[in-house]
Amino acid sequence: MRDLFRISIVFSILIAFIFGQDKPKSILPGPERAEGDGPFKRLVIRGATVIDGSGAPPRGPVDIVIEGNKITSVSGVGYPGVAINEKRRPKAGDFEIDAHGSYVLPGFIDMHTHAGSVQKAPETEYVYKLWLAHGVTTVRGVGLSSLEFSLSEKERSSKNEITAPRIWAYQRPGQGKDWKGGSIKDPETARKWVKYAAKKGVDGLKLGSYEPRIMAALIDEAIKQNLGTTAHLAQTGVARMNTIDAARLGLGTQTHYYGLFESMYENNDVQPWPVDMNYSNEQHRFGQVARQWSLVKPNGKKWEALKKELIELDMTMDPTMTIYAAGRDVMMARNADWHNIYTLPSQWDFYTPSREAHGSYWFDWTTRDEIAWKKFYQVWMQFLNEYKNAGGRVTTGSDSGFIYKLYGFGYIEELELLQEAGFHPLEVIRAATLHGAETLHKPLGTPVEFGMVKAGLLADLVIVDENPLANMKVLYGTGAVKINEDNEVVRVGGVKYTIKDGIVYDAKQLLKDVENMVKKAKRRDGDLTKY
Numbered sequence: 001m002r003d004l005f006r007i008s009i010v011f012s013i014l015i016a017f018i019f020g021q022d023k024p025k026s027i028l029p030g031p032e033r034a035e036g037d038g039p040f041k042r043l044v045i046r047g048a049t050v051i052d053g054s055g056a057p058p059r060g061p062v063d064i065v066i067e068g069n070k071i072t073s074v075s076g077v078g079y080p081g082v083a084i085n086e087k088r089r090p091k092a093g094d095f096e097i098d099a100h101g102s103y104v105l106p107g108f109i110d111m112h113t114h115a116g117s118v119q120k121a122p123e124t125e126y127v128y129k130l131w132l133a134h135g136v137t138t139v140r141g142v143g144l145s146s147l148e149f150s151l152s153e154k155e156r157s158s159k160n161e162i163t164a165p166r167i168w169a170y171q172r173p174g175q176g177k178d179w180k181g182g183s184i185k186d187p188e189t190a191r192k193w194v195k196y197a198a199k200k201g202v203d204g205l206k207l208g209s210y211e212p213r214i215m216a217a218l219i220d221e222a223i224k225q226n227l228g229t230t231a232h233l234a235q236t237g238v239a240r241m242n243t244i245d246a247a248r249l250g251l252g253t254q255t256h257y258y259g260l261f262e263s264m265y266e267n268n269d270v271q272p273w274p275v276d277m278n279y280s281n282e283q284h285r286f287g288q289v290a291r292q293w294s295l296v297k298p299n300g301k302k303w304e305a306l307k308k309e310l311i312e313l314d315m316t317m318d319p320t321m322t323i324y325a326a327g328r329d330v331m332m333a334r335n336a337d338w339h340n341i342y343t344l345p346s347q348w349d350f351y352t353p354s355r356e357a358h359g360s361y362w363f364d365w366t367t368r369d370e371i372a373w374k375k376f377y378q379v380w381m382q383f384l385n386e387y388k389n390a391g392g393r394v395t396t397g398s399d400s401g402f403i404y405k406l407y408g409f410g411y412i413e414e415l416e417l418l419q420e421a422g423f424h425p426l427e428v429i430r431a432a433t434l435h436g437a438e439t440l441h442k443p444l445g446t447p448v449e450f451g452m453v454k455a456g457l458l459a460d461l462v463i464v465d466e467n468p469l470a471n472m473k474v475l476y477g478t479g480a481v482k483i484n485e486d487n488e489v490v491r492v493g494g495v496k497y498t499i500k501d502g503i504v505y506d507a508k509q510l511l512k513d514v515e516n517m518v519k520k521a522k523r524r525d526g527d528l529t530k531y
């Protein structure tokens with residue numbers, strides 16, 4: 001009996017050891033790159049229809065030549081419906097992709113990302129591969145993770161040591177292991193931190209709702225240091241710092257919507273919360289914001305004035321509509337096509353309704369809550385579409401990893417939502433590519449290095465064998481469902497190749513890798529918990 005007891009102790013230590021190994025203390029950096037072919041001395045993509053990202057109409061057949069990591073020519077080689085004159089095509093490459101019948105787009109830019117957490121997805125490989133598999137070749141981490149982790153992964157990705165998109169590191173003020181100034185409590189410390197961050201190599205600031213004099217110092221110093229700024233103007237501070245207040249200070253990007261409606265209330269200044277409102281109760285926090293839809297007047301005086309001034313101030317809108325979309329149909333979000341194959345059980349557990357997990361606020365979600373969100377989206381989308389029509393820049397960010405939204409998949413949903421807002425599919429693609437690149441480069445004062453299929457730019461491209469303008473769903477890793485001529489259900493599309501920095505990644509293989517990671521995790525953690 002005693003021996004049995006001893007054996008069982010040894011056994012449980014062994015188990016704890018094995019499982020302890022599986023659950024690291026912090027997220028793991030991407031493993032050394034084992035995927036992707038190239039870069040090549042001369043890569044030629046032949047016969048493609050190009051959607052160049054600028055808003056120009058598609059054209060083809062086109063041959064694209066890439067030398068190293070740069071696009072060196074994009075040339076029309078014929079006319080639709082006519083055989084291509086082989087003699088007039090660019091000379092052979094040392095690697096070629098046959099893209100006749102396929103579409104080539106600039107690599108996508110996800111402007112609002114996080115690499116996850118140990119609790120959700122401990123291996124960044126999982127997240128990186130999901131992004132690349134959906135054509136995302138650049139991410140703005142807000143932050144990706146800690147300052148040190150983000151900068152290290154940014155560096156490794158820029159050298160293509162890892163299979164990951166380009167990383168732009170926006171970090172929260174006060175971060176940094178060797179920052180000795182503590183939290184940011186006054187304008188002087190704010191400026192010191194921005195200078196510290198600039199020296200470290202950070203690309204920009206992720207701001208919350210700081211009090212006005214600190215916000216002013218942070219933004220002003222960021223501009224001086226050529227750093228970008230993006231703000232989530234949280235409800236806890238929005239009464240003192242809404243969108244127009246921040247834009248007047250020079251804010252580069254507003255992310256989410258917080259502060260936008262507050263900038264144009266008709267008959268209120270502070271949102272008229274119910275008297276039992278409690279911000280720490282996330283059903284209140286996320287349920288109540290939607291109620292703002294009736295507080296503003298579309299095309300009223302305030303609405304028009306706000307739109308005009310924000311455009312004059314050249315502020316980018318990064319709405320991240322996808323991350324709130326479960327609010328208008330939680331049942332659909334919970335049952336998305338991708339969960340079964342691509343969602344890690346640990347990520348799923350994080351989504352599971354809870355009073356503690358961020359964004360898992362389904363305490364008692366009702367039809368009324370969903371109707372409020374549906375109305376909210378209508379008003380929000382109208383503003384975004386008019387903002388774009390009046391010359392404003394709207395970008396695509398996903399904030400995936402919360403609220404049933406998975407990396408990559410959530411990003412494609414954002415494209416669908418922009419189309420729902422009234423964007424033409426070409427305007428959606430421009431939001432996802434050129435306008436993201438412009439927003440990232442603006443603080444540097446340099447022309448874009450990516451974001452279009454154009455000679456001279458970096459070779460970041462997406463190749464898909466279906467027309468995404470006809471149906472954005474063909475960009476989902478799970479593809480689009482169709483019925484073929486034999487009345488059978490088939491799935492079409494899914495990105496075929498993602499090219500980053502001239503390196504060709506087989507997008508479907510990346511998804512296969514993710515599928516295998518999920519299978520392995522399920523053997524350890526069990527299936528997605530049903531409820």
Ligand SMILES: [Zn+2]
Nearest residue numbers: 112114142399
């Ligand atoms: Zn976020």
